[in-house]
Amino acid sequence: MEIQASSLAPWIVGTVAILAVTACAAILYALLKTGLAWRLATDIPNDRSLHARPTPRVGGWGIVPVALAGMLLVAPSLWCAVLATAFLAAVSQVDDRRGLPARVRFAAHLIAVVAFVALFPAAAPWWALAALAFLMIWLVNLYNFMDGSDGLAGGMALFGFAGYAAAALSSSHPASELALASIAIAGAALGFLLFNFHPARIFLGDAGSISLGYLAGALGYWGWLKGTWPIWFPALVFAPFIGDASVTLLRRLARGDKFWQAHREHYYQRMVRSGVGHAGTAWAWYAVMIIGIGLALVALGCSPAVQWGIVVGWAVVLVVMGGIVDLRWRRFKSTLSKQSEV
Numbered sequence: 001m002e003i004q005a006s007s008l009a010p011w012i013v014g015t016v017a018i019l020a021v022t023a024c025a026a027i028l029y030a031l032l033k034t035g036l037a038w039r040l041a042t043d044i045p046n047d048r049s050l051h052a053r054p055t056p057r058v059g060g061w062g063i064v065p066v067a068l069a070g071m072l073l074v075a076p077s078l079w080c081a082v083l084a085t086a087f088l089a090a091v092s093q094v095d096d097r098r099g100l101p102a103r104v105r106f107a108a109h110l111i112a113v114v115a116f117v118a119l120f121p122a123a124a125p126w127w128a129l130a131a132l133a134f135l136m137i138w139l140v141n142l143y144n145f146m147d148g149s150d151g152l153a154g155g156m157a158l159f160g161f162a163g164y165a166a167a168a169l170s171s172s173h174p175a176s177e178l179a180l181a182s183i184a185i186a187g188a189a190l191g192f193l194l195f196n197f198h199p200a201r202i203f204l205g206d207a208g209s210i211s212l213g214y215l216a217g218a219l220g221y222w223g224w225l226k227g228t229w230p231i232w233f234p235a236l237v238f239a240p241f242i243g244d245a246s247v248t249l250l251r252r253l254a255r256g257d258k259f260w261q262a263h264r265e266h267y268y269q270r271m272v273r274s275g276v277g278h279a280g281t282a283w284a285w286y287a288v289m290i291i292g293i294g295l296a297l298v299a300l301g302c303s304p305a306v307q308w309g310i311v312v313g314w315a316v317v318l319v320v321m322g323g324i325v326d327l328r329w330r331r332f333k334s335t336l337s338k339q340s341e342v
Contacts, residue, residue, distance in 0.1 A: 020187025060207030070184030075177035136217035142245035143213025151282035157189035
């Protein structure tokens with residue numbers, strides 16, 4: 001019988017977190033110390049990069065095994081999510097080293113998501129489940145799109161899964177396995193962040209970003225399936241990532257661009273390039289993420305009408321923030337144009 005989340009001793013939560021942080025950090029330190037990190041996968045800067053030096057992209061080698069081993073130990077009911085994540089990590093590692101066609105990557109994402117939803121269907125119409133599966137696939141990909149600035153994706157994983165854990169512990173339908181699984185992932189993300197915050201010594205890579213995106217969607221779906229939180233909760237927790245990637249995608253589609261190709265048009269990329277820098281951008285996003293998660297946790301105790309009001313209100317706030325970044329970017333480009341004319 002599963003232990004109720006409300007009865008989890010603090011030392012259990014702390015132990016899972018500390019072990020995850022330590023194990024992930026130890027793996028990544030060993031990869032760097034031995035030089036193996038460079039042989040596994042190295043990111044070579046190009047004209048779309050925000051960095052200037054070749055950097056190993058092996059964050060997934062620390063995060064994935066630690067998070068999945070932790071999940072198997074503390075949340076065996078999530079075995080399907082573990083297997084699907086391992087599958088995606090393996091495919092993504094091949095992509096990190098050799099590159100794979102977009103259709104192959106998308107097929108892997110589709111298989112992993114559909115298998116999870118099909119094995120654990122919610123009591124909802126088929127079209128609703130299909131829509132959720134589509135959104136989960138989008139979350140997998142947008143996490144990959146947003147992995148381009150020091151400390152950003154790792155920080156979002158730390159705070160996002162910590163938010164999941166807090167909700168699972170405090171919900172009217174608490175779930176200890178979901179809480180501990182989220183803590184294991186958040187701890188692994190912190191272990192990675194120790195090497196990824198500016199100036200980054202290691203990047204996440206597709207094996208890490210795709211896996212974290214999938215876990216964000218799978219655990220979000222699982223919490224809704226088990227009645228731990230409403231359907232809007234995962235979206236509100238990861239709203240900054242979802243908003244940035246979605247708006248950028250729509251802009252590129254409207255211009256007829258190939259959305260899967262690397263670029264430097266995301267809001268976070270514009271912040272870095274316009275002078276905020278990697279560290280400043282990361283701290284700003286952390287603050288926005290923490291506020292959004294705080295609102296999401298508060299909303300859980302409100303009526304449905306108030307909950308959706310908070311969701312809409314926070315979306316408006318994010319739109320305004322995006323407008324501010326756009327305004328700053330236009331001024332920055334205007335200044336550069338004037339300087340080039342001198």
